[in-house]
Amino acid sequence: MICPNxxxxxxxxxxxxxxxxxxxxxxxxxxxxxxxxxxxPRAHVARRVTPQTDAQHQREQTRAQNIGTVSTPNRVPxxxxxxxxxxxxxxxIGLEKQKAYEQVKVRHVRHAPDNLRRKIDAxxxxxxxxxxxxxxxxLLHVLLAVLMLLLFIGAAGGYMLIxxxxxxxxxxxxxxxxxxxxxxxxxxxxxxxxxxxxxxIQTLQxxxxxxxxxxxxxxxxxxxxxxxxxxxxxKAIYESLINDIAPSYPNSYRNxxxxxxxEGYNAEALxxxxxxxxxxxxxEFDVMLREYTPTAPTLSKTAGRYSEEIDVTITIPEGExxxxxxxxxxxxxxxxxxxxxxxxxxxEGKMTIKAIGFTENGTPSEQVSADYTVxxxxxxxxxxxxxxxxxxxxPKVSLRPGDETDKNASPIVAIYYTIDxxxxxxxxxxxxxxxxxxxxxxxxxxxxxxxxxxxKISYEMNVTYDxxxxxxxxxxxxDVFKNLTLYKTGxxxxxxxxxxxxxxxxxxxDEWYSPDMESYEAVYDWGTARFCVKKTGSTPVLYALDxxxxxxxGPRSTKVGMSSEEVLGKFRDLGQAALDKEGNxxxxxxxxxNTQFGTYRSNGDGTFAIxxxxxxxxxxxxxxxxxxxxxxxxxxxxxxxxxxxAET
Numbered sequence: 001m002i003c004p005n006x007x008x009x010x011x012x013x014x015x016x017x018x019x020x021x022x023x024x025x026x027x028x029x030x031x032x033x034x035x036x037x038x039x040x041p042r043a044h045v046a047r048r049v050t051p052q053t054d055a056q057h058q059r060e061q062t063r064a065q066n067i068g069t070v071s072t073p074n075r076v077p078x079x080x081x082x083x084x085x086x087x088x089x090x091x092x093i094g095l096e097k098q099k100a101y102e103q104v105k106v107r108h109v110r111h112a113p114d115n116l117r118r119k120i121d122a123x124x125x126x127x128x129x130x131x132x133x134x135x136x137x138x139l140l141h142v143l144l145a146v147l148m149l150l151l152f153i154g155a156a157g158g159y160m161l162i163x164x165x166x167x168x169x170x171x172x173x174x175x176x177x178x179x180x181x182x183x184x185x186x187x188x189x190x191x192x193x194x195x196x197x198x199x200x201i202q203t204l205q206x207x208x209x210x211x212x213x214x215x216x217x218x219x220x221x222x223x224x225x226x227x228x229x230x231x232x233x234x235k236a237i238y239e240s241l242i243n244d245i246a247p248s249y250p251n252s253y254r255n256x257x258x259x260x261x262x263e264g265y266n267a268e269a270l271x272x273x274x275x276x277x278x279x280x281x282x283x284e285f286d287v288m289l290r291e292y293t294p295t296a297p298t299l300s301k302t303a304g305r306y307s308e309e310i311d312v313t314i315t316i317p318e319g320e321x322x323x324x325x326x327x328x329x330x331x332x333x334x335x336x337x338x339x340x341x342x343x344x345x346x347x348e349g350k351m352t353i354k355a356i357g358f359t360e361n362g363t364p365s366e367q368v369s370a371d372y373t374v375x376x377x378x379x380x381x382x383x384x385x386x387x388x389x390x391x392x393x394x395p396k397v398s399l400r401p402g403d404e405t406d407k408n409a410s411p412i413v414a415i416y417y418t419i420d421x422x423x424x425x426x427x428x429x430x431x432x433x434x435x436x437x438x439x440x441x442x443x444x445x446x447x448x449x450x451x452x453x454x455x456k457i458s459y460e461m462n463v464t465y466d467x468x469x470x471x472x473x474x475x476x477x478x479d480v481f482k483n484l485t486l487y488k489t490g491x492x493x494x495x496x497x498x499x500x501x502x503x504x505x506x507x508x509x510d511e512w513y514s515p516d517m518e519s520y521e522a523v524y525d526w527g528t529a530r531f532c533v534k535k536t537g538s539t540p541v542l543y544a545l546d547x548x549x550x551x552x553x554g555p556r557s558t559k560v561g562m563s564s565e566e567v568l569g570k571f572r573d574l575g576q577a578a579l580d581k582e583g584n585x586x587x588x589x590x591x592x593x594n595t596q597f598g599t600y601r602s603n604g605d606g607t608f609a610i611x612x613x614x615x616x617x618x619x620x621x622x623x624x625x626x627x628x629x630x631x632x633x634x635x636x637x638x639x640x641x642x643x644x645x646a647e648t
Contacts, residue, residue: 181210181217189220197224213245222255231259242275250280257288266363267332296366297322297338297355301346303370307377308454311343312353312370320357320365328352332364346372348456379403379458382415382448390466396436397465399448402458410452417448424449424460439465481545481554486624486643491522491531491540498524519543526552530642544642554639555626564634567610568600607632621645 003010005022016023184207191200201224207217218237225234238256241249253276260269270293277285295317301310316322322338323331331354344353351372357365380402386395401412415431418424419439424447431437437446443466450458480486483497495501501522507530508519517532520540526549531540550560556570598612610628615621622645629638 181207181214184210185214185217185220188217188224192220192224192227195227197227200224215241215246215249218245219251219255226255226259231263235259242279247279248281250276250282250284253280253285264362266359266361270364292363294320294357294359294363294365296368297357299353299355299368299370301370301372303372305373305375306346307375309348309374309376310346310372312346312372313341313343314338314355316340317357317365320359322355322357324353324355326351326353328354330354331356331367332358346374348374348376350374376454376456377409378456379409379412379450379452381459381461382417382450384446384448384461384463386463386465388464390468391439392468394439394467395465396438397446397463398433398436399431399461401450402461410454410456412450412458413453414451415448416451417446419444419446421445421447423447426451426457439467443467481552481641484542484545486545486641487541487543489542491542494522494529494531494542498529501529525549543644544640546638546640546642548638552639554641558628558636558639560636560639562628562636564600564608564610564628564630564636567628567636603629608634616643 002008003017003020003022006017006020008017008019010017184203188200188204188207191197191203201221204217204221204224207214208221211217218241222234222237225231225237235256238252238259241252242256246252253272257269257272257276260266260272270289273285273289273292276282277289297317297320298315300313300315314322314324316338323334324336324338324344325331325334326344338355346353351374352369353372354367354369356367359365382399383402385398385400399415399417401415403409414426416424416426416428417431417437418428419437421444422428426449428449431448439446443464446461446463446465448461452458483489484494501524503523505521505523506518507521520531520533522529522531527545527547529542529546530544532543533540547554548560553559558567558570598610600608600610602608608630610630612626614624616624622643624643625640627640628636629640631637
């Protein structure tokens with residue numbers, strides 16, 4: 001028999017095909033027929049083997065063959081039916097399989113019940129021959145195998161995408177969100193290297209959105225901006241890295257320095273090199289500084305302390321322009337260009353000199369700076385051969401330098417002095433060793449200064465002497481014009497001595513006297529006289545005299561036309577006081593209450609006046625004033641003598 005599954009010839013007794021392991025239906029049929037012969041037939045079996053006519057049998061056989069032909073998937077080529085298997089050349093294995101299948105199919109149809117045959121005739125596809133069933137199973141197995149293979153490939157691909165660098169790169173290229181940040185950074189860097197700057201920026205932006213302080217992403221994006229000419233955006237990234245994110249990261253400095261150099265900002269580039277060398281500790285920047293920095297100018301004097309004034313010069317390196325300052329400011333901003341050979345004078349005090357050189361392309365050198373302190377020793381105050389004190393006889397005073405033993409001190413070239421209380425200056429009397437100072441009778445103050453060869457002025461010597469003798473008082477109310485006394489001489493007495501005035505008029509309330517008095521002014525050709533009278537009625541008395549007449553003699557025989565020195569000589573019998581805070585000279589200050597004094601002071605118009613004051617009462621509410629007004633030549637042109645109330 002033939003195996004319907006693979007077409008192999010088998011013994012009639014074969015149960016299973018050794019080639020395809022298919023159970024043989026002929027074996028099952030023979031076993032069934034054998035069972036029928038040995039057992040009592042059942043009703044349905046009897047129906048199945050009911051004898052049929054030859055015509056019925058032929059029709060059923062033909063129908064079965066036709067049914068088998070229609071249900072065969074692939075139609076077998078027509079062969080000679082008269083040529084049996086085993087005669088002549090053997091049929092092809094495929095034809096043998098088909099013939100065996102058709103024989104089995106005919107037997108199945110022939111022996112099928114009538115109801116089954118009708119179903120087969122109505123629906124041939126329900127026949128479902130065994131070979132068709134096996135094809136479906138094989139197809140199902142193939143599909144399952146393909147599905148398993150696809151699942152394996154998908155799992156393996158997913159693993160490769162997630163766990164390998166290439167996979168991450170592919171996901172980054174595809175824009176998958178599951179790709180790691182570093183994959184976007186790597187891809188962006190590769191795009192920059194390949195020249196795809198816009199795509200690189202987009203890719204790197206994804207990484208930066210995830211990690212705003214990712215250094216590699218920021219550096220690569222700044223490089224892309226630079227290549228696209230978007231320099232400001234690149235600078236902003238580098239400055240953010242340097243100032244905030246990664247101050248010690250060298251690449252940020254390198255790239256920004258290059259940008260500065262390309263743009264011609266050499267000063268900025270140099271300054272950044274200094275910062276990079278300090279912040280990163282990278283030797284590269286130290287080397288860069290040495291190579292890039294021009295030669296710095298030099299100062300002729302080292303910084304330090306000096307005891308005399310000095311001059312400093314600056315050496316200009318070849319090919320450079322040197323800027324300098326002497327007040328400590330930035331020399332590049334001061335705009336002072338140094339000229340070769342110019343001396344910068346350092347006088348007494350402190351001075352800071354700074355200098356910096358610039359090449360033709362504007363690259364600055366290192367800035368040099370030096371602090372100079374010049375302290376010129378002050379000479380010692382002069383010394384007198386007589387110390388302060390009282391003397392019965394006026395001594396002759398000699399002066400000498402204060403410290404003659406200091407060999408390092410600048411020599412003293414002059415000594416200036418005063419004996420009237422005024423401060424000694426270089427405009428005072430020059431001391432002559434051959435002419436000792438003769439002190440006057442009474443109190444006097446000797447003040448002296450020494451001037452060194454370097455121009456330094458010494459501290460002031462101040463020595464007070466009190467020489468005994470018959471001394472007159474200073475100006476008092478008793479020092480009067482001839483035959484006149486303030487507040488005592490009446491109008492009648494005055495007119496008898498000085499004649500009738502040319503005019504006479506009432507004055508308003510005089511602020512210099514008293515509001516309860518009436519004042520009158522008598523006008524003469526030599527000046528005016530003022531009188532006051534109580535409002536209740538009394539004799540008018542003299543309280544003020546103002547004259548420009550040289551014939552009228554004042555106190556101590558002073559008069560109009562005298563020089564200031566002549567007038568001062570009349571009242572210098574007790575010495576003179578020091579300068580007041582306004583710079584005017586006090587002539588004397590007689591008592592401790594500072595109420596009896598004399599002054600030499602400015603009128604405010606370039607002229608001066610001499611004033612003497614004496615209190616009339618103990619409370620110093622009423623004063624007598626004697627004033628000598630001087631012209632531009634220093635001569636008296638007007639004398640005023642008056643009694644007045646002190647201001648309160």
